[in-house]
């Protein structure tokens with residue numbers, strides 16, 4: 114078992130057959146799994162790619178979103194709140210206030226966003242190649258492309274003069290069809306798969322190291338289990354780009370997902386009131402992004 118896998122239990126634990134890379138050598142390391150459908154590559158990012166990604170990040174202007182729209186009554190007992198971390202989406206933006214992409218609710222959920230920079234576009238091709246190699250055909254939807262990406266910034270938020278560690282994500286499912294790929298930079302994070310409503314030990318805990326790639330898919334990891342980021346290490350005094358006012362980033366994660374292209378709509382095509390709900394965010398993005406300025410112009 115790789116040293117960074119801290120626990121596993123339950124489920125089928127077949128020893129995975131060694132995979133062969135195109136050049137003949139094994140793809141390493143596979144990581145431990147409670148069922149087929151989880152793969153971990155500790156050293157996926159090369160030094161030059163990592164540097165190119167950090168350079169790209171330094172130009173980004175992530176935003177803080179509110180969880181709910183301002184216009185309507187919130188689900189019973191839910192107070193409006195800011196997300197725990199700043200985010201940026203590529204390919205398609207799932208604004209939290211539109212309640213994310215959750216088939217069968219797919220309309221007015223994903224707004225066309227900036228394309229991938231060259232370094233990510235290249236990495237994604239390689240990740241898609243691995244997905245097709247590692248996952249059963251039945252677990253990869255027709256037309257599958259990792260065409261959208263959530264960039265999460267994890268770290269400490271300055272609150273009334275105090276630095277508060279908000280580097281975590283609660284239990285949830287990713288509803289996009291097919292496998293999800295996750296690329297990490299910075300402090301390692303403890304990523305866990307848990308049963309819905311379970312209070313016991315996680316079924317699989319995986320440390321996500323700097324430069325690593327995690328893939329998960331199939332009915333166990335995508336449908337049955339929830340996942341969460343339990344905590345992010347604090348070993349180094351990292352401060353990753355970009356500079357974000359009132360926030361210090363020590364980990365950045367890129368999560369790539371497939372949203373069927375017909376469910377990604379231009380800002381101008383969003384139905385009211387969804388367009389009204391996100392207009393403020395698109396205006397904020399447009400202050401630094403030619404793409405979102407054009408989206409606003411097209412909607413005038």
Ligand SMILES: O=C(O)CCC(=O)C(=O)O
Nearest residue numbers: 263265282295342366368
């Ligand atoms: O930061 C991570 O490793 C995972 C983030 C996540 O769970 C998500 O984006 O759905």
